[in-house]
Amino acid sequence: MRCRKCSAKAIIRLPRHNTAFCPPCFSEYVTDQVQRAIKGDRMFGHAEGVAVAVSGGKDSLVLWEILSRLGYRTLGLHIDLGIGEYSRISQRKVEVFASARNLPFVVHSLRENHGAGITEIAEGVHRPPCSACGVIKRYNMNVIALQHGMPVLATGHNLDDEASRLLGNVLHWQDDYLDKQSPVLPNSHPKLVRKVKPLYRLAEREIAAWAVLQKIDYIVDECPNSVGSKMFVYKDALNRLEDAAPGTKHQFYFQFLDRQKARAQVSPIEPDLRECVSCGQPSTAEICSYCKLVGTLQREAEPALKVLK
Ligand SMILES: [Zn+2]
Numbered sequence: 077m078r079c080r081k082c083s084a085k086a087i088i089r090l091p092r093h094n095t096a097f098c099p100p101c102f103s104e105y106v107t108d109q110v111q112r113a114i115k116g117d118r119m120f121g122h123a124e125g126v127a128v129a130v131s132g133g134k135d136s137l138v139l140w141e142i143l144s145r146l147g148y149r150t151l152g153l154h155i156d157l158g159i160g161e162y163s164r165i166s167q168r169k170v171e172v173f174a175s176a177r178n179l180p181f182v183v184h185s186l187r188e189n190h191g192a193g194i195t196e197i198a199e200g201v202h203r204p205p206c207s208a209c210g211v212i213k214r215y216n217m218n219v220i221a222l223q224h225g226m227p228v229l230a231t232g233h234n235l236d237d238e239a240s241r242l243l244g245n246v247l248h249w250q251d252d253y254l255d256k257q258s259p260v261l262p263n264s265h266p267k268l269v270r271k272v273k274p275l276y277r278l279a280e281r282e283i284a285a286w287a288v289l290q291k292i293d294y295i296v297d298e299c300p301n302s303v304g305s306k307m308f309v310y311k312d313a314l315n316r317l318e319d320a321a322p323g324t325k326h327q328f329y330f331q332f333l334d335r336q337k338a339r340a341q342v343s344p345i346e347p348d349l350r351e352c353v354s355c356g357q358p359s360t361a362e363i364c365s366y367c368k369l370v371g372t373l374q375r376e377a378e379p380a381l382k383v384l385k
């Protein structure tokens with residue numbers, strides 16, 4: 077197998093693009109796809125600071141690496157979810173990565189702020205862990221990024237993440253979620269960051285291969301709370317479709333984006349936002365979902381958590 081660009085020995089085949097690359101040409105392809113996303117979708121410019129949500133997994137560390145190599149001013153944001161050994165290893169990977177490259181980062185610890193990790197918090201508020209985790213992460217990432225003067229928040233979601241999320245949303249016809257599923261969410265309020273996903277043009281296996289080639293040390297384990305998540309079933313289904321017909325994933329997601337762009341031109345989707353009466357952050361309801369969660373936690377769970385401590 078030869079590289080389609082320079083005919084050196086290829087190390088990766090990309091059936092969906094009907095091509096194969098040697099290590100340097102593959103590396104160039106990966107960087108090009110990220111640059112194409114940033115520029116083509118007008119995600120951010122070099123004058124803006126970009127907060128990068130870093131879990132310690134391959135996607136977020138690859139994203140951070142590429143953005144800093146491209147010369148963007150970045151700040152890593154890590155949420156310590158307080159899930160025992162998994163969280164300790166994740167944070168360690170972020171610390172080692174950042175200090176080797178001299179990159180700044182901030183850690184927000186749930187145990188320090190709520191006296192409990194995400195598993196206990198979710199139990200305390202009677203919600204599935206991934207749902208409570210999503211609310212807490214979204215809220216804190218936004219607040220911390222803006223506190224540090226970063227108007228943009230970049231996350232490591234890749235093509236597989238976006239296509240499987242789309243499949244889930246379509247299977248349940250969740251129109252509200254479909255409206256929000258875009259690689260760029262503009263800040264619809266001065267207290268909100270612009271949310272971007274610069275890796276959406278790259279498949280998970282391409283990112284994993286790039287991480288190995290660049291010797292990026294990341295946490296391989298998935299979050300223990302995500303075991304049994306429907307998202308893995310959707311990813312598996314899409315991978316089977318992809319094997320049978322390369323390019324399926326890409327077409328599914330990119331054709332959705334084309335339709336969404338066409339629809340947005342006819343009737344722009346503007347969320348109806350006001351300020352949460354409790355914390356002042358933008359919200360579609362009187363009390364934001366974060367304050368609701370924290371309120372339930374304080375009323376019902378904190379007395380029990382104090383006993384646990
Ligand atoms: Zn080559």
Ligand SMILES: [Zn+2]
Nearest residue numbers: 352355364367
């Ligand atoms: Zn609030």
